[in-house]
Amino acid sequence: MQAFDYDSAFSRNIGWVTESEQARLRNARVAVAGLGGVGGIHLLTLARLGIGRFSIADFDVFDIVNFNRQAGATISTLERPKVDVLAEMARDINPEIELRCFPNGVQRETLDAFLEDVDVYVDGLDFFAFEARRATFAACRRKGIPAVTAAPLGMGTALLVFGAEGMSFEDYFGFEGCDEMEMSIRFLVGLSPAMLQRGYVADMSRVNLAERRGPSSIAACQLCAGVTAVETLKLLLGRGGVKTAPWASQFDAYRMRYVHTWRPGGHRNPLQRLMRFLVRRQLAQR
Numbered sequence: 001m002q003a004f005d006y007d008s009a010f011s012r013n014i015g016w017v018t019e020s021e022q023a024r025l026r027n028a029r030v031a032v033a034g035l036g037g038v039g040g041i042h043l044l045t046l047a048r049l050g051i052g053r054f055s056i057a058d059f060d061v062f063d064i065v066n067f068n069r070q071a072g073a074t075i076s077t078l079e080r081p082k083v084d085v086l087a088e089m090a091r092d093i094n095p096e097i098e099l100r101c102f103p104n105g106v107q108r109e110t111l112d113a114f115l116e117d118v119d120v121y122v123d124g125l126d127f128f129a130f131e132a133r134r135a136t137f138a139a140c141r142r143k144g145i146p147a148v149t150a151a152p153l154g155m156g157t158a159l160l161v162f163g164a165e166g167m168s169f170e171d172y173f174g175f176e177g178c179d180e181m182e183m184s185i186r187f188l189v190g191l192s193p194a195m196l197q198r199g200y201v202a203d204m205s206r207v208n209l210a211e212r213r214g215p216s217s218i219a220a221c222q223l224c225a226g227v228t229a230v231e232t233l234k235l236l237l238g239r240g241g242v243k244t245a246p247w248a249s250q251f252d253a254y255r256m257r258y259v260h261t262w263r264p265g266g267h268r269n270p271l272q273r274l275m276r277f278l279v280r281r282q283l284a285q286r
Helices: 019-026 039-048 082-093 108-114 130-143 169-173 180-191 196-200 218-237 270-284
Strands: 029-033 053-057 098-102 120-123 147-153 156-162 247-252 257-262
Touching: 019 218, 029 039, 039 053, 039 082, 039 120, 039 218, 053 082, 082 098, 098 108, 108 130, 120 130, 120 218, 130 147, 130 156, 130 169, 130 180, 147 180, 147 218, 156 169, 156 180, 156 218, 169 180, 180 270, 196 247
Parallel strands: 029 053, 029 120, 053 098, 120 147
Antiparallel strands: 147 156, 156 247, 247 257
């Protein structure tokens, strides 16, 4: 049996990164909260980049409804904790990987430990995990940790990066004082100001924000992982070229369109307000 060797395992990364940069990735730590649709694929993609240290959090177990999109969801992993399954999969890629596992998910009392020594935070939380997401992004802000979120919308991905400076998560989305439905609308519109995914929903009855459900796709999750991995690599290596909020971007593979948006003022921006109004009206007409 061939023995594991880090330099050999990730030698094909060299060329896109230098040997010294690969060594920096080996010693970097990335935190991933949520190991479901996007989070699990984030972890495995980043592990294949050769990133050597992770903090991972998830409280859930695998269910058969996860099969259409989640990297760790198989017959053999049904009802097993996601954090355990993904830890095993990451160690199968890199047996030397260092993992700090948080099987109770993101909790306010463990946030400091979860983010300890972290270089970049990658958001894999469920769309509706608003309180956990707000607390995590606020903690990243306090600690000066850049945070990357990529949403699987339609058959594409929408990307936002929040830096240690510039616009904060709260200023961009404006969740303060909102109920869950309004937060859902603000999150959806904030993630994808261009709303490229709106035109090809085949069955709108499957979209119900009040019941916390909507369609999902493995294609979108994989696109999210690729985009997130590149932004994370640039942040870890100080490559530059990362645009932070209020800049956002969305690529829709179904429509083969890419849009880069700038929304100064965040949730207060007139275009954002108009889009929220249109989404509310569309939901009310169903």
